[in-house]
Amino acid sequence: MRPRKVLRIARWEVSRSAGGLDRRSLAYALVALLLVAGVAPFAVDGGLYDSLYVVGVDEESGYHDAVERSETLRAVEPSEEAFSSGRLDVLVTDGVRAADTGKGRAAVSELRDAVRAYNADLLDGYDTAYPVSVDLRYVDRGTAVSADDASESVSGGSSGGDGTEGGTDGGTDVEASGEEDGFSFPSGGLDGVLGQGGRAGTPGGITPPFPFSSLVLAFAFLVPLNFVIQAYSTSIMNERIDRRGVLTLASPVSRYEIVAGKTVPYFAIALGTVAVVAVAVSGGVASVVAVAPVAFVFLALTFVGSMFARSYKELTFVTVFVSVSVTSYVFVPAVFTDVDPIAAISPLSIVVRDLQGATAPVSWYLFSGAPLVFSSAVLFSLGAGVYREEDMFTQRPVRLKALDALVSWLHRRASVAKVSVLLIPFVFVAQLLVVAVVFALPVGISVPLLLVVAAVVEETAKSMAVYAGFVSSVFERTTPNAVVLGALSGVGFFVGEKAAHLAQVVGLDRLEVGRAALGIASDASPLVLAVLLVAPLVLHTVTTCIASVGASYGKREFGVGLSAAVAVHVAYNLAVVSLVA
Amino acid sequence: MIEVRDLRKEYAGHVAVSGSTFEVEPGEVFGVVGPNGAGKTTTLKTVAGLVEPTEGEVRVAGGDPTEAETRRSLGYLPEESPLYEEMTALSYLRFFADLYDVPRGVADERIHDTLDRLELDRRETRTGDMSKGMKRKVAVARSLVNDPDVLVYDEPASGLDPLTTNYVVEFVRELADEGKTVVFSAHNLYHVERVCDRVVIMNEGDIVARGTLEEIRDEHGGVEYTVETTVEVEGATEEGGGYRTTVEDMDGVERVREEARENGGEVVDIRTREPSLEDIFLDVAEAT
Amino acid sequence: MVLALAIQLFIAAFSSFLVVGLVSLYDPGSGSVEFAVAGDTDEIVDIVEDEDAWTATRHATRAEAVDFFERGDADAVLFVERPGGGGDVEVTVIAPRSDLRTTLVVSSARDLLERYEDTERERRAASLGVETVEVPEGEASPYHGFTYAVLVPLLMFLPVFISGSIAADSVTEEFERGTLDLLRVSPLSDAAVFDGKTATAVVIAPAQAALWLALLSLNGVVVASPVGLIALVAGVTAVAVGFGASVALSFQERKQAQFVYSVGVMAFFVMTFALPEPSANTVAKLAVGSATWATYGHVAVYVVLGAVGYAVARKVAGRKLS
Incomplete structure (x- = not known):
């Protein structure tokens, strides 16, 4: 890979794309923007929550004024009949009655806020609208506490009888990330969208640590990425339509340089927009650094999708799929940013922290970023494997294209070991995703579920290359061959997995499900540890052999073999968990 | 300049080329001919x-x-001319x-020299807005942009009108005369005959004949003689009042003369015809 | 098409997760909370005793309360002071960091202190002679509004956006591959060609919207007027698809067509905010069951707009093609 060539292709990619958006389309865009600007003054009035709930209240009642001031509530004539038929959510007569529905409860809660605001306004003239001021502090129980005022700070150290919280590693100094107060930063108009907010320092200003507004803002980082991958996918796809890309392939640049050159501008644009968003929502460098791996994985998936898609329509589905899957992968764990270590899976958690004005530990960057970066690198290499004349212009179903791409990595039998290693980041990401989804379930359900899913993911990853090799007749379909390939793949996976574990700076080891998924056993005896080291090697080899012998017979037999391998793997996992526990 | 030894290419189990060997000397125009799917x-x-x-x-x-x-x-020119349609001819070449x-x-x-020679004037036009012939010229110009020693032209005249076709074929000859080595494939054999020094004929992935045009002619059929007689002889066809017989050598001509004389007639005309590549090609294709 | 379905399921699963997660995991009313209180605590304790889910233990000093909390016997500490004697109240809340219960604890504390604020206000108002309104009781999931006013509109409009994008794609594809001429010389009328390119796109978005409404109702989010919502989605889809296909016919190239289309659709969406009811608000009202005649009027406008827009696009396309 020669940087000079890459940059040259990148430069032309930029100038071509700039030429691609001609004056006419920019003019249309400008007209659209002008129309929007013309409407804007009217638009600010209209809110999403306008008149969502209906309150029956007499004009004479004090409540009427409160309801009128609230945009979310609509005041109508009180009527028993309308209330009982469900047309009114709240009826104010002598007292306040709400319909016994979710909507009724939400409406009365809304009314309550409206009344409070109304009362506060009444008292505002006397300077006593907010008689209660609140200072909210978060502390780690059973550990040293950081607080701004040492003399007043909560006394530190674990005082014996805890052990209900924080796991068994009492006394370990957990990341003391400084004082965080519970008041969210003032976020102006956004609170309107979110339907919440209150004056800082008053009870109404307390925001529970569910970082709602920060989350929504973090989402804003992902929005422009969708536009970037749209343009990027078109650019890659256009190289494939009518064999246009054949001539660059015939020139003295390698396909890796072409792929890199075509990708660099979009990555730069993605980072640029992320930086702009960061400035706009008052995020910092941390946000940009954290989102970079996400942008990378967006592009990597899009690249592979664009290499496999047969038409623009398929491509649109691919981009939507990429967008949704990556978004949920990073978004779901970030929901738990302040609540649970599971959040470390997602780079977006770092953004949420950043937007809250707190810092995330460096280990979070590695833990969330590394699997994404590695997966992206593997995806790019997978896609680049089929970025060649023989593959990129053919119209084959996506499934076969994917197999082709795998096959392009297979040169001799030892290649299957390499492929197993390369697939490890995906295995890791897939398992993290599952951890993120099931961790909220009771341990009795989530741990067995994870053990099964982990087995399925790992066995599939290990046997894919062997299967692809048999299907494309790279390897001869004989049983000895299948055993050799299975063993090679199993060993490769074992080595890769152990390397990944060593490289894992922070673990999810504080979390029970994380331990189950990743097989981390920190407090086991040396003998158990030794067994734990050899046993997986045997396991991976044996199970992959089972699956690959199946694969040597055909598709259905592969299914049977794979199921058997998964069953063995699950049994092993259960045994290990019960042994360690 | 080009050496190909025991070349074999398979696509997903299907054999496209099964063991070709050939060499191309500098300054030579080398033709690869054969039907669709031959492996050209x-x-x-x-x-x-x-x-x-x-x-x-x-x-x-x-x-x-x-x-x-x-x-x-x-310098490679593929069978179709896929251009980046949003670029102008000039920026594309640049x-x-x-x-x-x-x-x-x-x-x-x-670029300007080549386009001058190709008589292409609309250089700031988006290639997407060009006619097929113009696009092909841009593609040819592109293959020369690095002043390469070796040109690989796949069906350079495909899909063009006869005038442009002629033009491009002549251009290829000129390039070879300037010292470039050219490999080109075609199924319009007329062009191959006009420009190629040597050819290989491919069929179903195999090279079935090779050499200079003369060598191939000698090997496959050589010259044909059409003898016109006033009377019917064996194997003759009646045509315009006379009878025509096609034979492959002078002995055959003598035989026809003898027979005609025996039947009380005479030979009125003997015409010779050199076999075209097309004939050879048909001959080879039948043999394999 | 399998891929398309998989993607839809994925999006549906994702949004369901959001809904279920928001509604159940963060429902502040679900679970008991124990407060350790110290300082001027009489009124606070009264309020705590009014609420079944809350309990309070009094402590003589702040340090004692913190100790109690540290041992894990209480969920949070409330320390109440009146620095100026009878004047303003200052409350220090100490809550655990990094705990699944933190959200519940803090939102309970917020609720408690808001009620405390209410009583304080009443007291002031009484002494000042100001007539305040009694604050009604009742607590609800704070995400009820969000679900109907943000999530449902998002789910309704996303397929619309994708539909138009697909219509644009299927037209530009013909140009890029040069296959439109084949269609043109076919015995089909131009309008039929246009319909063929756009019909699926027009149908798919309302169908998808219906599917999502069904999935939402499985998750406990019931929508009041599914028919109204789907009519609205159908209308807007016809606009988007007609627009997408026209843009594609005019630009003939994917990148430009998609760019103009995206900007145009977003502009359309923003411009609906100039209506008495923004489009998203119309959806919210239909979904939550607060629709008025004006709301149905808006739906009618979208349906008419869709029919007219699509017919115009079809006509223009006929002229462009021939």
């Missing part, structure tokens, strides 16, 4: 470095064309000149 395009793609051989070896100007650096001395590390000044001079 695959052979040319391997020479251009686009496709990796399953077995065998390809050397171009001493290097392996799948290595990027070797392709510096190659882009490729850049990929081949041709300095901007040299590139512009070369």
Whole structure:
């Protein structure tokens, strides 16, 4: 890979794309923007929550004024009949009655806020609208506490009888990330969208640590990425339509340089927009650094999708799929940013922290970023494997294209070991995703579920290359061959997995499900540890052999073999968990 | 300049080329002919470095064309002319000149020279808005942007009107006369006859005949004689009051003369005809 | 098409997760909370005793309360002071960091202190002679509004956006591959060609919207007027698809067509905010069951707009093609 060539292709990619958006389309865009600007003054009035709930209240009642001031509530004539038929959510007569529905409860809660605001306004003239001021502090129980005022700070150290919280590693100094107060930063108009907010320092200003507004803002980082991958996918796809890309392939640049050159501008644009968003929502460098791996994985998936898609329509589905899957992968764990270590899976958690004005530990960057970066690198290499004349212009179903791409990595039998290693980041990401989804379930359900899913993911990853090799007749379909390939793949996976574990700076080891998924056993005896080291090697080899012998017979037999391998793997996992526990 | 040894290429179990060997000397125009699916395009793609051989070896100007650096001395023209339609002809050519590390000044001079020779004037037009012939000219110009020693032209005249076709074929001849080595494939054999020094004929992945045009003619059928007689002889067909017999050598001609005399007639005309490549091709295709 | 379905399921699963997660995991009313209180605590304790889910232990000093909390016997500490004697109240809340219960604890504390604020206000108002309104009781999931006013509109409009994008794609594809001429010389009328390119796109978005409404109702989010919502989605889809296909016919190239289309659709969406009811608000009202005649009027406008827009696009396309 020669940087000079890459940059040259990148430069032309930029100038071509700039030429691609001609004056006419920019003019249309400008007209659209002008129309929007013309409407804007009217638009600010209209809110999403306008008149969502209906309150029956007499004009004479004090409540009427409160309801009128609230945009979310609509005041109508009180009527028993309308209330009982469900047309009114709240009826104010002598007292306040709400319909016994979710909507009724939400409406009365809304009314309550409206009344409070109304009362506060009444008292505002006397300077006593907010008689209660609140200072909210978060502390780690059973550990040293950081607080701004040492003399007043909560006394530190674990005082014996805890052990209900924080796991068994009492006394370990957990990341003391400084004082965080519970008041969210003032976020102006956004609170309107979110339907919440209150004056800082008053009870109404307390925001529970569910970082709602920060989350929504973090989402804003992902929005422009969708536009970037749209343009990027078109650019890659256009190289494939009518064999246009054949001539660059015939020139003295390698396909890796072409792929890199075509990708660099979009990555730069993605980072640029992320930086702009960061400035706009008052995020910092941390946000940009954290989102970079996400942008990378967006592009990597899009690249592979664009290499496999047969038409623009398929491509649109691919981009939507990429967008949704990556978004949920990073978004779901970030929901738990302040609540649970599971959040470390997602780079977006770092953004949420950043937007809250707190810092995330460096280990979070590695833990969330590394699997994404590695997966992206593997995806790019997978896609680049089929970025060649023989593959990129053919119209084959996506499934076969994917197999082709795998096959392009297979040169001799030892290649299957390499492929197993390369697939490890995906295995890791897939398992993290599952951890993120099931961790909220009771341990009795989530741990067995994870053990099964982990087995399925790992066995599939290990046997894919062997299967692809048999299907494309790279390897001869004989049983000895299948055993050799299975063993090679199993060993490769074992080595890769152990390397990944060593490289894992922070673990999810504080979390029970994380331990189950990743097989981390920190407090086991040396003998158990030794067994734990050899046993997986045997396991991976044996199970992959089972699956690959199946694969040597055909598709259905592969299914049977794979199921058997998964069953063995699950049994092993259960045994290990019960042994360690 | 080009060496191809035991080239074999398989695509997903299907054999496209099964063991070709040939060499092309500098300054030579080398034709690869054969019907659709004979393996011509695959052979040319391997020479251009686009496709990796399953077995065998390809050397171009001493290097392996799948290595990027070797392709510096190659100019490839694919069967279709896929251009980046949003670019103008000029910027398109400049882009490729850049990929081949041709300095901007040299590139512009070369581009304009080539386009002058090809008589293409609308250089600032988006290639997407060009006619097929113009696009082909741009594609030809693109293959020359790096002043390569070796040109690999796949059906250079495909899909063009006769006038442009002639033009492009003549142009290829000129290039060879300037010292460039040209490999080109065609199924319009007329063009091959006009420009090629040597040819190979391919069928179903095999080279079935090779050599200079004379050699191939000698091997496959040679000259034909049509003897016109006043009376009927064995194997003759009646035509316009006379009878015509086609024979392959002078002995045959003598035989016909003898028979005609015996039947009380005489030979009125003897015409010779050299076999066209087309005839040879049909002959070869029937034999295999 | 399998891929398309998989993607839809994925999006549906994702949004369901959001809904279920928001509604159940963060429902502040679900679970008991124990407060350790110290300082001027009489009124606070009264309020705590009014609420079944809350309990309070009094402590003589702040340090004692913190100790109690540290041992894990209480969920949070409330320390109440009146620095100026009878004047303003200052409350220090100490809550555990990094705990699944933190959200519940803090939102309970917020609720408690808001009620405390209410009583304080009443007291002031009484002494000042100001007539305040009694604050009604009742607590609800704070995400009820969000679900109907943000999530449902998002789910309704996303397929619309994708539909138009697909219509644009299927037209530009014909140009890029040069296959439109084949269609043109076919015995089909131009309008039929246009319909063929856009019909699926027009149908798919309302169908998808219906599917999502069904999935939402499985998750406990019931929508009041599914028919109204789907009519609205159908209308807007016809606009988007007609627009997408026209843009594609005019630009003939994917990148430009998609760019103009995206900007145009977003502009359309923003411009609906100039209506008495923004489009998203119309959806919210239909979904939550607060629709008025004006709301149905808006739906009618979208349906008419869709029919007219699509017919115009079809006509223009006929002229462009021939």
